[in-house]
Amino acid sequence: MSQKSNQVDSLYEEGEQWVQNLGEKTVHAKRMKGKFRNIKWLAIAVWSPFFFGPYVTWNGQQAILFDVEKRQYHLFDVTIFPQDLWMLTMVLLFLAILLAAMTTVLGRVFCGYFCFQTIWTDIFTFIENQLEGPPAKRRKLEKAPWNFTKIRIKISKHLIWLAIALLSGVTWMLYFGVSWSDYFDGSASSTTLTITAAISLGAYTFAGHMREQACLWICPYARIQGAMVDKQTIMPTYDHYRGEDRGKLKKGQYAEGQGDCIDCNQCVAVCPTGVDIRKGQEYGCITCGLCIDACDSVMEKVGKPKGLIRYTSLDEMKFNKPFVALYKRPRVIVYSTILLVALSILTYGLFNIASMDLKVLHDRQPLFVQLSDGSIRNKYELKVMNKTDQPMLVNIGFDSTIKDLKPTKEIPNVTIPTGNVKSIYVYLKAFERNVGDNNSVIFSVTGDETTLKYESSFFTPKSVR
Ligand code: SF4
Ligand code: SF4
Structure with a gap:
């Protein structure tokens, strides 16, 4: 033959x-070489930067960092604030x-190649295949009585699975500003430890034990496809x-x-x-x-x-x-x-x-005040946010068609710490006779080579008559 x-x-x-298979038995899929198997390996390679991402630095700081405490999210050169x-x-x-x-074009191609559940399961079953052998051997081992060899193989497999799961959990937390040393010197908060444990346990359970059952019974995408x-x-x-x-x-x-x-x-x-x-x-x-x-x-x-x-x-x-x-x-x-x-x-x-954010709030209580010289004074609160990762010196100005509109005292330049919002109070005064139909006041704030403008109004007694 x-x-x-x-x-x-x-x-x-x-x-x-x-x-x-309704989950009552483990699917032991056979691994075969082929074109689509190679594509799956390539897809796994696409995920590998996940494990290296937190170690990449850019301009002296972590390139991808979700700093929840400071409410700043860094993506290389871009810093994103909650706004x-x-x-x-x-x-x-x-x-x-x-x-x-x-x-629509390729069916559940995302599930087959890029979904983290599929990828992690593929890695976990690869390890199982290496330690326990091909499917027939694995099924035999499952049925075999517990002896030293079976215990050794099973413990090795679960330890490697747990190590990968733990590495996944910790790596995830590194993106949120946690460092490896936090876990070893005891400075990691209970929230950090809880989330790390939940992600690690999730990876171990879903990829190691639930496998395709997660795709069949838990993932909503399977139902809506x-x-x-x-x-x-x-x-x-x-x-x-x-x-x-x-x-x-x-x-x-x-x-x-x-x-x-x-x-x-x-x-x-x-x-x-x-x-x-x-x-x-x-x-x-x-x-x-x-x-x-x-x-x-x-x-x-x-x-x-x-x-x-x-x-x-x-x-x-x-x-x-x-x-x-x-x-x-x-x-x-x-x-x-x-x-x-x-x-x-x-x-x-x-x-x-923009490298900063500007809002101008006109004081409403009271809307205006009459001064001893007969002029009218309005109060404004300028809220300026520095959205850069450096302190910023800002310069404040205003423009208006109202004749002789001027501040009651000099408006100072202000330094705003990184990621902070600072309130700057500005008092402007003018005589009512000089305020025509156009009572707009345009404030401008300049800092970090950027100028932001915000339009407000100047109110006098005749505005409310
Ligand atoms: S692999 Fe499946 S479809 Fe192909 S010959 Fe065997 S049973 Fe038939
Ligand atoms: S999941 Fe679908 S494409 Fe993949 S081996 Fe099974 S039947 Fe084939």
């Missing part, structure tokens, strides 16, 4: 009969629509017309009326969520493409064309309709328009964050 025939025989032994958090809305809108657009896909969405699909009737077959064998699927179950054996794609689209499918790798390698072994499972759309598979260009698909047009708008607003916001 040829080597390839032996390989085909062994496929049947390795495959697993499909059952809907600018409207941009976060744009970021969230952008990400939500991007997810919807990706789902149906509203985002259409007949043109491309996702891994089993070619029912070509594959059926399925039946066991060896290389070189021919059976009348039999399709190309040799019923080896390899597509099921590699599926991280335990889905049998031959039963049609299921919400458990995370569009990872690993069943395509598996089936392609089987097709190669039995000498049949690849692509029995392939990325394709319902329209193409069922009605043989050609792929419609993205710019002709209404959903894609709508999503792209919203994406573009959100991105434009965000870009504008990022490049136009």
Whole structure:
């Protein structure tokens, strides 16, 4: 018997009969080499900067820092204050629509390649595979009685899982200004310790124990994706017309009326969520493409064309309709328009964050005061915020068409500490006879090469008559 025939025989032994896994047993997915497996590794590499991010410095400070205490958020050169958090809305809108657009075009591709649950699970199961061996060995070990070897392997696996989970939890906190030394010298607050423990325990439980069950039962996205896909969405699909009737077959064998699927179950054996794609689209499918790798390698072994499972759309598979260009698909047009708008607003916001903020409040109690020389005095509170990471010296001025409008005392230059708001009180006086229809006063505050203006009014007794 040829080597390839032996390989085909062994496929049947390795495959697993499909059952809907409701969480009562662990899915031990087989790991196979292939194009989509490589893409998954690349996607994991996209996440790796998460672990290095907190150590990158920029202009002498942590490049990405969410300083909750000072209420400042640093992204390299940009410092964002709570006043600018409207941009976060744009970021969230952008990400939500991007997810919807990706789902419309490529199904749950985010789940399959970029979701942290999928990525962390993939890393955890990789470690399990290295320590406990391939799925058959893992299942055997699960059933085996506890002995020294089993205890050693299980303890090693759980210790490595816990180490990765803890590293994830601590790394997350580093973005919020916590440092490694805080954990060792006892200066970490109880809030820091609680959040770190919650994230670490979450990573350990979700990626190590719950795995695909989190995608099936907890993630809301799995439930709403149906509203985002259409007949043109491309996702891994089993070619029912070509594959059926399925039946066991060896290389070189021919059976009348039999399709190309040799019923080896390899597509099921590699599926991280335990889905049998031959039963049609299921919400458990995370569009990872690993069943395509598996089936392609089987097709190669039995000498049949690849692509029995392939990325394709319902329209193409069922009605043989050609792929419609993205710019002709209404959903894609709508999503792209919203994406573009959100991105434009965000870009504008990022490049136009002022280095300070100015608000002018006119004193209402009283609205004005008559001085002993007969002139009218108004009081203004200028609230100036320094949004830079350096103290800022600001210079205050005003402009008005009101004749002889002047301050009752000289307006001083003021230094505002970084991230602080300072109230500066300005008193202006003028004679009522000089105040015409236009009673506006425009205040200007200059600092850090930026000038902000704010329009207010000058009130006299005739304003309220
Ligand atoms: S679809 Fe491919 S991998 Fe799945 S059982 Fe059939 S031949 Fe095997
Ligand atoms: S059915 Fe295929 S594409 Fe879907 S999750 Fe399973 S292996 Fe991935």
